[in-house]
Amino acid sequence: MIPFRRSNRLAGASSGTQIPFRRASALHVSRRPCSSIQIQSLGTKRKSVSHCASRGARAKRARSAPGGGGDGDKQALSGRSLPPPPHTDSSFGSSTCVADWANLGDGPAGRISELALASDVADYVRFRAVCRSWRRCSPDPRAGGLDGRFLPRQWIMLDKALAGPRRRRFLNISTGECVRMDLPVVAEHTLLALTPEGLLLLLHEPTLVVRLLNPLTYQLTDLPPVTGLLRLEEHRARSCGIELGQVLKVYSTGLVADGAAIAVHFGCPRVLAVAKPGDESWTPVEVDDTYMNSALPFAGRFYCASYRGVMVLSSDQRPPRLLMVAERCKSFFFCIVTDSLHLVDNGGELMLIHRTLYCENYQDQEEDDSGNDRDQEEFEENDDAECMREYEVYRVDLDAGILTPVKSLNGRAIFMGISRTISISADAFPSVTPNTIYLGYECDREIRGYNIADGSVEPLHYSSLGPDCAVDCLRYCIQSVGTDFA
Numbered sequence: 001m002i003p004f005r006r007s008n009r010l011a012g013a014s015s016g017t018q019i020p021f022r023r024a025s026a027l028h029v030s031r032r033p034c035s036s037i038q039i040q041s042l043g044t045k046r047k048s049v050s051h052c053a054s055r056g057a058r059a060k061r062a063r064s065a066p067g068g069g070g071d072g073d074k075q076a077l078s079g080r081s082l083p084p085p086p087h088t089d090s091s092f093g094s095s096t097c098v099a100d101w102a103n104l105g106d107g108p109a110g111r112i113s114e115l116a117l118a119s120d121v122a123d124y125v126r127f128r129a130v131c132r133s134w135r136r137c138s139p140d141p142r143a144g145g146l147d148g149r150f151l152p153r154q155w156i157m158l159d160k161a162l163a164g165p166r167r168r169r170f171l172n173i174s175t176g177e178c179v180r181m182d183l184p185v186v187a188e189h190t191l192l193a194l195t196p197e198g199l200l201l202l203l204h205e206p207t208l209v210v211r212l213l214n215p216l217t218y219q220l221t222d223l224p225p226v227t228g229l230l231r232l233e234e235h236r237a238r239s240c241g242i243e244l245g246q247v248l249k250v251y252s253t254g255l256v257a258d259g260a261a262i263a264v265h266f267g268c269p270r271v272l273a274v275a276k277p278g279d280e281s282w283t284p285v286e287v288d289d290t291y292m293n294s295a296l297p298f299a300g301r302f303y304c305a306s307y308r309g310v311m312v313l314s315s316d317q318r319p320p321r322l323l324m325v326a327e328r329c330k331s332f333f334f335c336i337v338t339d340s341l342h343l344v345d346n347g348g349e350l351m352l353i354h355r356t357l358y359c360e361n362y363q364d365q366e367e368d369d370s371g372n373d374r375d376q377e378e379f380e381e382n383d384d385a386e387c388m389r390e391y392e393v394y395r396v397d398l399d400a401g402i403l404t405p406v407k408s409l410n411g412r413a414i415f416m417g418i419s420r421t422i423s424i425s426a427d428a429f430p431s432v433t434p435n436t437i438y439l440g441y442e443c444d445r446e447i448r449g450y451n452i453a454d455g456s457v458e459p460l461h462y463s464s465l466g467p468d469c470a471v472d473c474l475r476y477c478i479q480s481v482g483t484d485f486a
Helices: 055-063 071-075 106-119 121-128 132-136 232-239 376-380 470-478
Strands: 005-007 009-011 018-020 155-160 167-172 178-182 190-194 200-204 209-213 220-225 249-256 261-268 270-275 294-298 301-306 309-314 321-327 340-346 349-359 387-397 402-406 412-416 421-425 436-439 447-451 457-459
Touching: 106 121, 106 132, 121 132, 155 470, 190 249, 249 301, 261 294, 294 340, 301 340, 321 387, 340 412, 340 421, 349 412, 387 447, 412 470, 421 470, 436 470, 447 470
Parallel strands: 249 294, 412 436
Antiparallel strands: 005 178, 009 018, 155 167, 167 178, 190 200, 200 209, 209 220, 249 261, 261 270, 294 301, 301 309, 309 321, 340 349, 349 387, 387 402, 412 421, 436 447, 447 457
16 A cells, blocks of 8 residues: 655645645745655564674665554655664774664663654654564554544544545644545545544445544444434435435534544434444434534533534433533524534634624514524525624633633634534644634635634635635635535
8 A cells, every 4th residue: 555645735625736835933844745755664574783883784774774564554654754763973983883773672662652652643653664573562553443542633634635536635733744645445435524533434335334434543443334324315315326425414523432432413314323333223312402503522522512502412321312511592692594603622622603694684583492583595585684794702611501702712723614613723834823713615705714802804815726825725625524525
């Protein structure tokens, strides 16, 4: 298989053009389009080298730079490579000491692997790819199922890479690093959604089995088939030769109970269901209100937002239920036709964004908690209404059970689509303005960004060549999910 490749440029998802991408100055790397070092398998066992090698031996080692590989770790990321081992010591005269890194020892190598994993799971994968002895002293990331230590939480999939249908590009939202990866398993499945933990939710059409893929470690986890959740409409579509992945919609998904299970909010059929690896079927969640705007895993629990407020999934009950943790009616007015709610993990704080469409000639509409205050078509045909979009941000206080208005994102920025919302570090992206909500095209067709601190807006720029900067690339990618996204 082709190893992961690193790129310092973001490609336009629809246009095929290359988008310049800048990293933070502290993480500056070469500007070459492909400046990565591909880590390849050695193919043969390493030979031990003497403590002091001759010049000829050193030259031979230099020509055969250490690669890696073996088993699944041949797919290692190839962005940052480990620094070359120190090998000079003036006390030995003309001879030079060469460190035998392959025989570093389980203790030091194990400690290095822990530090690499603490930095990022991508660094850990690179470390294990170096040689067999280093893999021996570090746990296999694919052996523990949905082990939280190996989840690519800081990585998001951007879009298809330009080199074939199996290639995908992933972005580290903390550092700005971008890598390209070969994912043949994606070509064999239908992509349903991306989880906030960086996983890919896939559907295997022949068996209707749902699977979770860790794109950095290649860990593939089987979940139950969706057969028991399907309505008559989905069965008829499948009998007519229509792939289920084309009609099955997933609005949101995420791990619950510290990775022991996963919750999926299906839009078609409209149901919230929970399953664990090894289960035979999905367990529907008892929901009083079937209309949910947003759902998000946070601090090991699964939260949902509806017009009633913010709720948490209680998986201990049978059947699982949603329990209210912060009521909406105490904080703001909500219209189901014009408004939407978006949950986001903003650097460790659970926040709720209220997106509303305020119209001067339409403000006498009364709220109806049933969600049927007026038909969507009737509102869209009201051409006389002068509308403007407003965005309000609330911190979800889980202890007090209230929503607290805020005017700061703590120096971060939020990219918001109808179904996906992410928070990124503005320090890693020079083109990103702190405390700004950047909006996908499906959220706002008039402005590109809204600053919640001062209420200023960034105008929308159209380009026939597609996204031309990191901000526009993220705005483009955040607006879709599933097959529409891929």
